[in-house]
Amino acid sequence: MTIVPNSIEARDIAYQLHPNVNLRKYEKTGGLVIESGDGIYVTDTSGKRYIEGMAGLWSVALGFGEKRLAEVAKAQMEKLPYYHTFSYKTHGPSIDLAEMLIKMAPVPMSKVHFTSSGSEANDLACKMVWYRSNALGLKDKKKIIGRVKGYHGVTIASASITGLPRNHESFDLPLDRMIHTSCPSYVHFGLEGESETEFTARILKDLEDLILKEGPETIAAFWGEPVMGAGGVLTPPAGYWEGVQEILNKYDILLVADEVICGFGRTGKMFACETFNIKPDVLVVSKQISSSYMPLSAIIVNDRFYQPIADESNRIGVFGHGFTASGHPVATAVGLENLKIIQERDLVGNAARLEEKFLGGLAKLAEHPLAHSSRGVGLIGALEMKPWEGAAAGDAAAALSAACEEEGLICRNVAEALCFCPPLIITAEQIDDMFACVARALDKVAAARA
Incomplete structure (x- = not known):
């Protein structure tokens, strides 16, 4: 990321102390500034739109922009x-x-x-x-x-x-x-x-x-x-x-x-x-x-x-x-x-009805050569990656998370797992879109390591 002087990204680096980051690294790279949200999507200051596959921090059940x-x-x-x-x-x-x-x-x-x-x-x-x-x-x-x-x-x-x-x-x-x-x-x-x-x-x-x-x-x-x-x-x-x-x-x-x-x-x-x-x-x-x-x-x-x-x-x-x-x-x-x-809106029922599709999509991703296994229940799950030989712990999932972001999906890497917890309003079609991003990201990471 190129940090433009006096931009919102530059002011963020200058004034905010962020949680859950390497603070010295953040001083150099800055972070993604999210400007707006709608449904399961958020948009950054450059206008790029992402599926928010973590519902913010495991939390935005109704998605973004619920007027009520x-x-x-x-x-x-x-x-x-x-x-x-x-x-x-x-x-x-x-x-x-x-x-x-x-x-x-x-x-x-x-x-x-x-x-x-x-x-x-x-x-x-x-x-x-x-x-x-x-x-x-x-x-x-x-x-x-x-x-x-x-x-x-x-x-x-x-x-x-x-x-x-x-x-x-x-x-x-x-x-x-x-x-x-x-x-x-x-x-x-x-x-x-x-x-x-x-x-x-x-x-x-x-x-x-x-x-x-x-x-x-x-x-x-x-x-x-x-x-x-x-x-x-x-x-x-x-x-x-x-x-x-x-x-x-x-x-x-x-x-x-x-x-x-x-x-x-x-x-x-x-x-x-x-x-x-x-x-x-x-x-x-x-x-x-x-x-x-x-x-x-x-x-x-x-x-x-x-x-x-x-x-x-x-x-x-x-x-x-x-x-x-x-x-x-x-x-x-x-x-x-x-x-x-x-x-x-029976969103609890929505999670129950979509569980098979959600977990099935994760299981399909787990067939990729870079992946190890998948797990989950309802609309919360994880894709476990195979550790990379000679690399630091968590590098595989971190690389996949970064590639997902490039493909328009925000998720979260924890150790060797890529975690998913989408808004409860997500649809079957949107689950397909979310996992299509992951599939492209897996291929991109695999190509980079070839």
Whole structure:
């Protein structure tokens, strides 16, 4: 990219500190500046149009340019642009959305607390797990189990629960209360000659052995994404979630299901907990709750979780937590309308109906000589690349991602996987277009290596 002085790209380099990049490299290359969006497409400042194969950051369920959300935001801005939920005060949109979330939850739930991002929501859930243990007089029951390759955010607590080295290195993380168990990805961690059933049994044993080693009386909660997103779209093997829940119930350990990516239709069910028969104590949601048109997230908790916390707040006089933007009226109004549209247009059903075509398209791409395998569920999936001999880890997927962008498709490379998570509004024809871009990109990368 040629950086023109005083252009928007040059000003970006001059003034913005970007997340998830090599900052020195960014100073030299700059980034792609997106100017507009429509449906599943976005357009950059040069006028080039792309299929947004990642729905932004796994999140824009309704695609770009949904006028109903803009109209609701404008109306709420004019009526009540801001109010809080502190100190015995609240407002209509947060009440309405909380009621809707309780009614649509995959298992019986009790209360909703709003935050602004998935990281904040997981951080709050962590604090509340500790608060609850203190309320029950379990002063030592504070450890939290995350998983290798799990992702739960970038705050100090949520990054500590995360099991990705890039979110720990040089940040002095993870905190010492956070421990990690095996990643349930058979394609990455299955042993030679080991069946998927044997793999599942082994990693479940790893979990129970970890609990016994640390002491069940010291472990408060287990965190898990039903499908691991930022780790590379890692789908669980058969029997995994049933086995995890049996172990957690045996040792009285809470289950926190992180549905920040999976929630609101991504797996072909309203919640991935339904897809995998997960019964959490805490459900963490964000992203598709508002299609990311407004920053919004929530934790949804059951009565087993809530009641000790309420008792403790009564004992000490206050639940001493809150964010300025918790339950922001514009964000919750947009979230409410977004979920209504998902239901009205049967976008959960759309994901279920298109699953076979989507996964079939990925499987076809996996037949390419550069590819290794594919995986996914609903409308979230990944194409695993074969590592290049003598190259750095992840180079193959990075090259394919760059080639896809040249072909007019934005997706995301994670290790050797190319990840896809298109808007839920995508059509069968658009899936064909998306994977045609990938096929051309694969051939382009292969030709460059020939």
